[in-house]
Each structure stands twice: as structure tokens, then as C-alpha cells.
Amino acid sequence: MSTGPIFFAAPWLLVALVALPLLWLVLRAIPPAPIRRLFPGVALLLGLQDDDSVTDRTPWWLLLLRLLALAALIIGLASPVLNPNNRLTDSKTGPVLIVLDGGWPSARDWSDRLEMTNRMVGDAAKDARPVAILNLSRPEAPVFQSAADLRQQVEGMQPLGWTPTQKDIAATIATLPKEQSFETLWISDGLARDGREALLTALETYGPVSIFESGTPMIAMAPVRFENGEVLIDLRREKAHGPQEFEVEAHGRDPNGTKRILANLSVSFNADEKSASAILDLPSELRGRLDYFQIKGQKGAGSIALTDDSLRRREVALVSEIENREGLELLSPLHYLERALRPSSDLIRGSISEVLPANPDAIVFADVASVSPNEEATLLEWVSNGGLLLRFAGPKLAASDISRREEEPLMPTRLRQGGRSVGGTMSWGAPKSLSPFPENSPFAGLSIPDDVKITAQVMAQPDPTLADRVIAQLDDGTPLVTRKKLGQGQIVLFHVTANAEWSSLPLSGLFVEMLQRLASSTSVQSQTAQELAGTVWQPASVLTGMGSLESGKDLPGVPGDKLASAPLGPTLQAGLYDSGSQTFARNVLHADTVLEAVTWPEGKIVAGFTPAQETPLGGWLISLTLILLMIDILAALALTGRLPMRGSRRSVAPLLFAALILFAAAPHPSLADDQRIIDATAEVTLGHILTGNSAVDGTAQAGLFGLSETLFFRTSVEPAAPMAVNLEIDELSVFPLLYWPITPDQPRPSDKAYAKLNRYLHSGGMILFDTRDADIASFGAASPNGRKLQQLAAPLDIPPLEPVASDHVLTRTFYLLQDFPGRYNSRDVWAEAAPVDAEKIVGMPFRNLNDNVSPVIIGGNDWAAAWAMDQRGQPLFSVGRGLSGERQREMAYRFGVNLVMHVLTGNYKSDQVHVPALLERLGQ
Secondary structure (H helix, E strand, O other), X not given: OEEOOEEEOOHHHHHHHHHHHHHHHHOOOOOOOOOOOOOHHHHHHOOOOOOOOXXXXXXXXXXXHHHHHHHHHHHHHOOEEEOOOOOOOOOOOOOEEEEEOOOHHHHHHHHHHHHHXXXXXXXXXXXXXXXXXXXXXXXXXXXXXXHHHHHHHHOOOOOOOOOOOHHHHXXXXXXXXXXXXXXXXXXXXXXXXXXXXXXXXXXXXXXXEEEEEOOOOOEEEOOXXXXXXXXXXXXXXXXXXXOEEEEEEEEEEOOOOOEEEEEEEEEEEOOOOOEEEEEEOOOHHHHOOEEEEEEOOOOOHHHEEEOOOOOOOEEEEEEEOOOOOOOOHHHOHHHHHHHHHOOOEEEEXXXXXXXXXXXXXXXEEEOOOXXXXXXXXXXXXXXXXOOEEEXXXXXXXXXXXXXXXXXXXXXXOOEOOOOEEOOOOOOOOOOEOEOOOOOOOOOOOOOOOOOOOEOEEOOEOOOOOHHHHEEEEEOOOOEEEEEEEEOOEEEEEEOOOOOOOOEOHHHOHHHHHHHHHHHHOOOHHHOOHHHHOOOXXXXXXXXOOOOOEEEOOOOOOEEHHHHOOOOXXXXXXXXXXXXXXXEEEXXXXXXXXXXXXXXXXXXXXXXXXXXOOOEEOHHHHHHHHHHHHHHHHHHHHHHOOOOOOOOOHHHHHHHHHHHHHHHHHOOOOOHHHHHHHHHHHHOOOOEEEOOOOHHHHHHHHHHHHHHHHHHHHHOOOOOOOOEEEOOXXXXXXXXXXXXXXOOOOOOOOOHHHHHHHHHHHHOOOEEEEEOOOOOOOOOOOOOHHHHHHHHHHOOOXXXXXXXXXXXXXXXXXXXOOOOOOOOOOOOOOEEEOOOOOOOOOOOOOOOOOOOOOOOEEEEXXXXXXXXXXXXXXXXXXXXXXXXXXXXXXXXXXXXXXXXXXXXXXXXXXHOHHHHHHHHHHHOO
């Protein structure tokens, strides 16, 4: 039974409240009667009249106190709950349909959505209502079943890598049962899409519809673009949530092939904007190593933008019939091409037959007039597969008969006989300038310097297709650059030479920019669906809704015309696609995608995910009953004169009132501390003991964070974020390892804290004491930190210690170690001493050392400083110098891994079954 925000688990007990008026008469009993004594002098009082009569009944306030105690007991036994987590509507009968959008936008808070779904299924189970779950991203007919059977399916649900389309929603409406009513609980992702209104209208015909949305903002990344030699990163959000700043990480592989973050960039939203962009300037070598960009701290496929050939470094082959001659480099066309392309491309030199096997992205002909038939066929196939053939005119091309009567396959247009000379001594007119580039040209937006002049060119033969193929022209309208599409590739002709013989263009920065624009246009990313028609792309890896990459080798190929623009779904998923030597990245967002927040019909109430905190009241009410009964006992004793008190009976009421005030003001346990301990039990959590020195405590926190990250990447242990531990108030048993840095002035813990520490050591916990002074002292009292350690450790029940032996299990728990360095490298590291009878036996390479985990490890190598790293994984403190210092840091990480694995696994590595493998690793 529920009454407003209070829910009663056993409401039938409230019937006892009806008996309270009857109890009033029963409770009017006089407090315990006085003892009767015979006293002869009482006879003198017989016959006297007393004008002031005093009632012999219980005072009204005491009766009220007893009634309140009984009422609190009855209500407490009825198990009242404040703000019960009941998400269903007032209806308690009939089926329940839970609707999920189920696409990648839900990944940002998927755990909350699963918790919400579980809560809905649990509420339906209380009322024995059948439940069905409908995922709009994968439309299927809803099947209503018992909540117990459905609950097992909820935990395995994952968001899909696409969102429901209007076609999917229409299919969903068609699968709804025709002759059945049900209640709908819709967990929405908050994004507007076509078909929502129709689905809402259809669901309302079956029964009430409740809508739930998360308050977590939606942030997604559009495909990364490469423009003007820079990487353009574009973020989108569905609402203007005020100014926001996000960090974007560029993930790739270093020269050793190790995956790591190669670059970081901050992207800021203005208060009233829904998109934000930033430019990342990366060297071409680094761009070619990128795999994807990710918004730091965000989950799901929407926070990731995969990269493809559009960002990698191009391979360009240079072919010329004129070689560079010593002292005449400025006359060679290859000299200018090399200077322009080398910063952004890998260059290959050779003949056509030599460069084609390398399958370059572009081939440049510098005044090459003709090729053999076999080379022509091979070039045509290469261009059709996506290559760029870039040709430059020259004296040989102008004097040849190439593409005169009919258009040659390797030429973008027909040419006139000879060439055109303007501005020379034997010609009329002045040198020509360039006209502004048209919008459909790959050179659009480039500024044209005034000093770029053209003095000679080869002329294009007028043709009906010529106008569509001109991408640059002179101010008199004659073509300067023409282009022809051929399959997936293109052929481009500069009607001037690649050197300064016919123009000053190769001497300007415009020449470099034009070549870079053409080189970047070799990416399939710039091709439309029509241009990709007829090709088939095989998925190499696909992006899940949670943002992880999975192999796509078992998925069918995707036609090229659908790859670029078709909506995502089961047959076309976001990911990387291959076609021969080319790679195409299909992300969840297009470059023109706009995220819009959904607008529900007026009057439709949208609830959030976070319910009011559920608070059981039964225990508090029963405690109140006991308090009231104790007060009743004191009051009864006071009224009968059996409670020694100073003053009259009128002082009883103020005394009771003061007792109530003290009870209300008494401190209660902190729920926040309980939740913190609960969080620490969810995963392996390392803790560091607070010293009161903020710098030391900060280093300890960063050090355990670095050690946790190392464990996550190198072992099967996946620790949670480390926690600071206050010995006076925190529970210690949830931490497998406590790191205790020693400072000379840290306070001594209380006796209660020492009792907790001894229980922790006896129950299998480990404390790593670090005096952090190995650079100036060895283990002992030779330093202030060492003397402080002796004072702090004196009340602890620590077993006898000895230096860690070379065959101690700590040296082989995970890595094979002989030293345990931190920021400093001292061999004085102490652990629990081995038993007296632990002798090395013939044939046994390792002693049978103590069978338990050492409760303490003591040293002074400042391990936290060596482990410490920031959120980007960068070390915070220097260790040693050069390569030897980095090696020492690596060994510190290995010691930390061995330490944690020793705590978690015990001494299983001391079993003889491991000995052969260990001896082989040791080379013995």
C-alpha cells in the first residue's frame, strides 16, 4: 500500500492502530502502587478534609507518550518506505511494454538504462504483470512473458551501432498486437527522428504511455576531415547546454606498433551553439599512423570518428623523360615537383614499369608525350581503381600528335596542334593571369598571387564536354587545368610545364597548394555514391554501439553506392571497409548530420532516470518506540518517587523534553561513507593512507593511479580508481593493499585506528610502508622519516622482518625481478621473515618460504613518485637520467605489479609445478 511518497510493505499491521482508543482506557492505570505500612499515628488524621485533591490516575501526557510509543511500534512493523522506487503508473494490472531506442546514442549512460529497465521489470514482477521489451533499432514483434524469465535477458543487452530509421519505426508499428491493451514505458535517447510521433500515437491507443529520458547531454563527433593540410575536428550536441569544453584524443600506433594516444586537442562549445570545431595540425607522418579520434570521457560509437585513407601520407611517383643534370636542377621539371610534394608525400622516382608495382596514390608525368600500349592498359586499370594521373605539358607534348584527332584515354581533353605563346618577344599581348577558381574546383578558395603569370600553354580543342572538365582557367577564358573522371580515379592535365619555362606558377606557393589539393582528392572519402557505384567493399572491422571495434570479416560485402550515404543498419554498420588497396571509414554521423532534441507533445510528462532516494523507515520507528519506552520508565519512576531528583515533580517534563532534544541531535552514521565503501568493494581498489601533507597525498594518489593503469593494461586485474583512506573513520577490509607514505610530522593514529590496522593485517591485508628517503638513508632510524616509521609501527602487530630474499615469491609473482626500485634504487626492502626451518633442500631451487602473504613491506624507494602519472598517461616525476632512468621506472612498475599480484594470489608461484618454467626463464 502506498500513501503519497510512503510505501507500506505490510499494510495489514496498520489495522492495530484502530485499537489505540481502547488502549487509552487500559493505560490510564496508576503507576505502581505504594507499599502499605501500618503506622498508628495515622489515626490522628482520620476525619480531616483536604480541599486540594490530587488525582490517582496516570497523567495525560504520560498516556500520550505511551500511545505514541505503541503507534510507532505498529507503523514500524508495517515496514514503511519513504520514496519507494516505483516507476509504474497507478495501473497495477495488465501487460507492460518497455520500449528502448536501443541505438548508439543510448551508450552514453547505458548502465543507467539497464538499471532503469531492471527496476521496471522488478516492479512488474511484484504485481505479476507480463512484460515485453521492444528495441526500436531492431524491430521485432513484442512477446509478453513473465518478468522472471525476461530479467535474465536484460543483463546481456547492448546498444546497437545504429539508430532506428523511419522505416524501422513503421515496421515496429506493424508488429504491435491488434487485440491487446498494455501499458508502455518508453526509455528514450532524447534525439528527434522521423516516425516518433506516429509511434507515440499508436502506443497511446493501447494504453497509457510514460516517457523517461536521461539528463546526460549527447555529444558526438562528425567525420574528421582533412582540409588545406590540416585535420578538422567537428563536435555536435543536441542542445545548447551553455559553454562546454571537451578533450579529443587521437589514437594510433607509434613506430614500434604500440597503440597509444598520439595527440590531444581541446574543443569548446559556445553557450548558444550546438556545434564546435577545432583544427589539429599534425605532420603527415603522424597523420598516417592515426586509427581513430575519441572524445575523452564519453562512451559509445558517437564519441569515435574512424580515419581512413583521407589522412594518411600519400605515395606519389614522378616520371619524366628528362633527368636532373648537375648544375641545371632549376631547369628540370622534377625539381619543382619534388620541392612541392616532398613535405606531404612519399616520392618514388623511376619509369612507368618501375613505379606501377608500388601502387602509388598518384603518378605525375612531367612532359611525357606517349607510353607503350602495355603501359597504357596498365595505367588505365590503375586509374580506374582510384589512382590519380597528373600530367604536365611541355615542348614534347606540344610537338606531338597526342590527342589531336580524338581524345586519348590518358588525356582529359583533345589538344590543338602546337602551343600558344603570349607575352614573348615573338608574340602579341601580355602574359596572362589566372581567373578565380570556380566553386566546383578542387582549388576553390585558394588565393591567387598577382605575380603568377602564364607565358605559354598547350591549347584545348573546343568540345561539348570541355566546360565541365575545366577546373582552372586564365583570365581570357582559356583552360589552364582540365580533369576527367575515369572509374574511381581521375586524370588531370596542367596545360603548362612543371618548371618555370612557360609560367611563374611553379615559383609560387600556389603551386604547392594546388598539388596538395589534388593529392588529398585521391581519397575515396571525397567520392559520391554515384562514383562508388559498381564496387563492393568488404567490412574489415565494425563499430559496436559501445564504441569498440570488432572484426567484420564474416559480414557480407557492401555495394559502393550504399556505402557512402545509405542509413546504418544490420547490413551496413559503422566501421572500416576495404576495396583493394583503399580504405573507407563509415562513421555513425555524416558531415551534415544535425543532432536535434526531441520535442514531445504538450502535456506529456517526461521523467528522469534518477528516482528519489528510497529510505526504509521501519528501523527508525522501532528505535523511536524503544526511546519512548525508556522515557516512560523514567517518568513512571519519577512520579512514584523512586527516582532521586532535585526539585519537584514539575521538573520531570523539562527533563524528558531535554532527553528528546539530545536524541534528535545525536550524530547518525553517514550514508556517504557507506556508499564510498560499497564503491570500493565493486572492483579491486588500492588505497593510500592520508598523511595530512597535501603534496605527499597527491603524489600517493597519482602513484596508485599509475599502478592501477599498469595493472589494467598488463594483467587481468582491472582496478577501480584508488582511494584516500582516513584511518579514523574508513573501513580498511575492502582494500587489498594500503600504501603508507611516511612524513616526519604526520599525526599518530588513535588506539581505535590501531585496532583496525591490526585486524586488517591479521585478516590478510598488506601495508606498504615507504619512508621515501632511500636517496639519503637506508632502512632504520637514520633519518627523520625512519624514526617516524618506528613510532608509527610500534603499536602494530608486525611479525619479524628480514630483507627480501633472492628466492622470495615476490621476485617471481608476475615478473622475474631481483631489484625493487622506485624513484630511488635501494636493495633495502624488508618483508616478513622466513620460518627458521626454511632451508634450501638439494634438488629444490627455491626455499619453502612463509606460506602466507607478508602483511607489511617496508622500504624507502619512493615508489609512488615512480608510478605517478597524469590522466593522459604521462609520468609526473623524473626517474634517473636518460634510458637508464626509464628502465628504472619500468622496473618500478613491474615491482608494483608483482606486489599487487602477490596480495591477490598469495604464494601460489612457490608451488613446485611452476619451477620448470621459472628455471627455463632464468636460463638455469
